[in-house]
Amino acid sequence: MGTDIEPVTITVDSRESRSGMLARLQRIPGVTVTQAELECADYSVGEDILGVERKSANDFCVSIMDGRIFGQIALIKAKFSHAVVLVEGNLRQVQSAIAPEALDGALSYIALLSGVQILQSHDADHTAALLHRMSLHVTHGLGYDIPLRAAKPKDDGSLHLYLIEGLPGVGPSLAKALLAHFKTPRAVFAATAADLSKVKGFGPKTVARIIEILGH
Numbered sequence: 320m321g322t323d324i325e326p327v328t329i330t331v332d333s334r335e336s337r338s339g340m341l342a343r344l345q346r347i348p349g350v351t352v353t354q355a356e357l358e359c360a361d362y363s364v365g366e367d368i369l370g371v372e373r374k375s376a377n378d379f380c381v382s383i384m385d386g387r388i389f390g391q392i393a394l395i396k397a398k399f400s401h402a403v404v405l406v407e408g409n410l411r412q413v414q415s416a417i418a419p420e421a422l423d424g425a426l427s428y429i430a431l432l433s434g435v436q437i438l439q440s441h442d443a444d445h446t447a448a449l450l451h452r453m454s455l456h457v458t459h460g461l462g463y464d465i466p467l468r469a470a471k472p473k474d475d476g477s478l479h480l481y482l483i484e485g486l487p488g489v490g491p492s493l494a495k496a497l498l499a500h501f502k503t504p505r506a507v508f509a510a511t512a513a514d515l516s517k518v519k520g521f522g523p524k525t526v527a528r529i530i531e532i533l534g535h
Contacts, residue, residue: 326351
């Protein structure tokens with residue numbers, strides 16, 4: 320591997336200025352940090368590419384109980400192509416009124432059903448390292464090619480869903496909705512913005528991104 324420092328730019332929400340993360344990121348070679356009042360998320364990379372919501376383990380548990388986390392991840396998912404919730408600290412060591420089953424349910428929902436990725440870090444230094452690594456991947460890639468979706472299904476029905484899930488912002492639930500509405504992947508890929516907007520669950524940003532990728 321080369322020793323050249325690859326530059327990245329990370330935007331930090333102005334409300335994170337007291338967290339100490341700004342200084343940690345600035346100490347990493349190649350990192351340029353900018354500050355802005357972000358519409359959602361605590362950190363962003365690129366133009367609406369990566370949005371990261373950082374939460375301490377304690378705040379994550381509180382945000383589940385008051386429901387705040389679910390609104391936040393909905394906003395991040397709507398704005399960014401890649402949305403991440405980064406939980407800092409050990410969730411099992413938090414003294415909280417939340418039941419373990421509710422905590423596990425929230426983690427499962429975010430990881431599997433919301434379309435938002437969830438990562439955990441040991442401490443603030445680990446958080447900075449993960450933010451840097453994600454920024455490198457967004458900006459420069461891995462440096463080598465890997466299969467984007469290696470495990471291809473065998474049966475036709477699953478393969479149809481697999482094809483549709485390749486569209487930006489489309490997870491399993493939306494893929495099923497698209498296939499139920501249009502009947503075939505060919506019809507999905509031929510759909511206009513007006514056609515896609517008729518499917519429940521598709522906002523204007525997702526529709527615009529799909530149309531852009533399909534080259535309509």
